Amino acid sequence: TIETCDGAVLPPPPQSNAPSETLEIDRGTPDAHVSRDSRMIRLTGVHPFNAEAPLTELFREGFLTTPELFFVRNHGVVPEVHDENVLDWEFTVDGMVETPLKITLQKLVAEYEQQTYPVTLVCAGNRRKEQNMVRKSKGFSWGPAGVSTALFTGVVMSDVVRRAKPRKGAKFVYMEGADKLPNGHYGTCVKLSWVLDPNRGIMLAYKMNGEMLRPDHGKPLRVVIPGQIGGRSVKWLKKLTITDQPSDNWYHIYDNRVLPTMISPEVAAEGSKWWTDERYAIHDLSPNSAIASPAHGERLRLLEGGDVYTARGYAYGGGGRRITRVEVSLDQGRTWRLARIQYVEDEYRKADRILYGGKLDFQWRDTSFCWCFWTLDIPVQEMSEAKDILVRCMDEGMCVQPRDVYWSVLGMMHNAWFRVAIMREADELRFEHPTQPALIPGGWMERVKAAGGDLTNGFWGEQISGLDAVRPAKP
Amino acid sequence: TIETCDGAVLPPPPQSNAPSETLEIDRGTPDAHVSRDSRMIRLTGVHPFNAEAPLTELFREGFLTTPELFFVRNHGVVPEVHDENVLDWEFTVDGMVETPLKITLQKLVAEYEQQTYPVTLVCAGNRRKEQNMVRKSKGFSWGPAGVSTALFTGVVMSDVVRRAKPRKGAKFVYMEGADKLPNGHYGTCVKLSWVLDPNRGIMLAYKMNGEMLRPDHGKPLRVVIPGQIGGRSVKWLKKLTITDQPSDNWYHIYDNRVLPTMISPEVAAEGSKWWTDERYAIHDLSPNSAIASPAHGERLRLLEGGDVYTARGYAYGGGGRRITRVEVSLDQGRTWRLARIQYVEDEYRKADRILYGGKLDFQWRDTSFCWCFWTLDIPVQEMSEAKDILVRCMDEGMCVQPRDVYWSVLGMMHNAWFRVAIMREADELRFEHPTQPALIPGGWMERVKAAGGDLTNGFWGEQISGLDAVRPAKP
16 A cells, blocks of 8 residues: 555555456567457557557546556557666657767666656547547547556656756757657657646656556656647657757647648648648647446436435546536536546645655645546436436636537547436436447447437437527526 | 837837826726726726726727726725835735845836736636626626736746745745725735746736836736736735745635536525635636627628628637637537637747837747737628627637536636627628627627527527527538
8 A cells, every 4th residue: 555644545556467468369460569458449450559448447447547458549560678678778868959868768767866646648539439420530439438547657857858958949849759650750749848847747757557668558668748648648768859840740740630620631631731730739638527427338227216326437637737626417508516526646646755666746736637536426316307417527727628529630639528318218227428439339429310410419419499498597 | 119030010009198187987986096098998887997998999909908998907996106106115025935025116127137028918707798698697797808918017926936935835926915905905826836937927017018007007016927817917016925825815715716607696605615615716717709890789781792801809818828729600600710810929929129128038938928819701691691600719728618608606707609699680780799898788698688588508599490400510
């Protein structure tokens, strides 16, 4: 167990059962050296490996996720690094600096201050399946489990960058991985001012929940950028380059962007104009939430009154902003109930000790880097009379999740209200999530669409009766 | 004129005609020493003075606002400071510091680095009239002109605070003004980490557009917190106190909060529980926008086709986040058009010179502190077929303005899509804004409400036809 300075006990990481053998499905692929968990839902066929855990299993693990259920976004082949070579892994720091550096992992561990803290990573495509149901985007279909949390151990990136002494006019840090892809190495950038901001906590990590990073998560060294989309947290890190311009790496330009909603795939394909406008590059996450209980397909027996069902889910914000409220509606957004929020991250904030070889000490930090959990007790009677359960959250900047889908060509950052439909069947309620990940069928969006409903009519494609339109508001 | 280093010419501040005489209406009030502009719309009767300019006049001034049309939020009597005493104005820096300080304005000017940069201030109640139309809040009725921009000259607050040497554990800077109010002096706080962050640009200012602050704007010294609600930019500054806890000043607790939407005025009045939860305190602004042209009541003659109307308005973000897109819909949010955005602030970003005695040099800064202007050319034919013009913006954190009103007991931070209704009358189009400020009648919200429409039905209280509900989506 992990104790804080005030004697509270931190929740330990969930028990990991590191997969020890290559799955049948991975044999014969270039990733045959990687052992994986068979529960992971593959989103892009067999290879490359892009996968999320079943939402219920992810949620059961609690605040921290085991490396085997932690979502994975790989663009290509996983670099193979044997344990005996890990400490010799080398990366460079160059560009607009006084002192270019070559740093081995051994040196990084020996000569810099080591830190440990929890960070939630989220794929920019989390919940994309919902957006794909509205209109097919150019991205594959994440469910709502493209989000996971771990205790990362490593060195704050600013310690490394400052030692290289950035020159005047430097504005960005370009980060490049070892993964060789059709359009070059994976690479992207982050603002230098963010790297230097201690409240942003941008880190070079080599451990996850106390163990060496596994191959899918960047073994042996990756960037971890709290509060930003996972696509900026470059894995298998080989290079940091300080620049005065944003990255021109293919993956920086043509991935991880929210183009304006009216830009169709055809227009987007016409040229680079829409892609090179840095205003459309995604960095900070936006506020988002989902319902884990009731789960998709869950059934609830209607007994004689008095019963209460505890709905549960997660919420996260971006850019270090705390989620300040989570609200649930049973009447399609007319009225809302306030959910309780559990900020497990704040338990770690009370600690001041060494954990996994790193200093766990961030009480001084004002920002929030992790998902939080919400619960709400709902009388079963009221659920049985409702059409759906909606959830939305708001961050400390008073940004609230919207009702409307913001469709864009890459289908990223979907954060409309998460809706679970309630189907009354004899003496049971059956719950339907919006979608199921990947090509798995199921969910109310599919059903509504098949029935000819318009998913973007403001009411999830349900028929709107004249009565609804004149019901008095109770905001 | 003001030239940048690349030879471009910066727009000078609009011509100010400083009011030289006390208005009839202010005579006999405790503010009889303050000269004001008669165009300002008073929102709380005669006194205290809370006022905004007519939107069209504000907009006509352009990027910078004259002090006389710059919105004012006063809680009570305006402190009177004669010109000959201005340099002797003194404020203190105390609390958790090694070196408590007493600083006169003379010393602040003589011993610290002076800076000048443009900042947009916005009242947290901007656009509140719309929220009051949905349901009466405990706040008075701002229109959409509770926003103004000026070139502020002063000293970065961190320079002062660092000189006092904050002690370990310090987390907040409490700021107090000279205005004596029923519940004590006006005071509130901001996070110390934000004060110390150069990208946040928090400043102690004594000049506005090159002239000494006028009484309504904090003469002789005020705080200016870019990207945050105006309520944190304490005027007539007398005290900075470094603390480890957020402020318990009455105005910090009971003002400038967005309580959860289900908290009614009655529940909120029951006790302090809802008020002392710092998660509900507003700091950063949220993304917002409005339409200035067409103006309320403007008429457009329908001539034979081919004509184009240029719609115009403003947008702003919070926490230093840039507005990255502004979108306009003519079909109630089904499809959107991309507006052009003019970032006048970026013109100033190119400068590197002394202006009004302060260094104008913020090219290095990644954040945006000012409103931007958008324009969109719309064929008149299309406008004549539309019910309304909607505008929404998105910030660089991918937070977009929502369709739905987030009502709360203080009626703050209203940022739902701004809607101008189009009324076809014979051979003219007549435009209706949602409301008019204060108690001024007019606007489609009043009309819809009077007709029994439900303003929060997702379609602004308009009747929803079955046809609308099944129209195919073109996101």
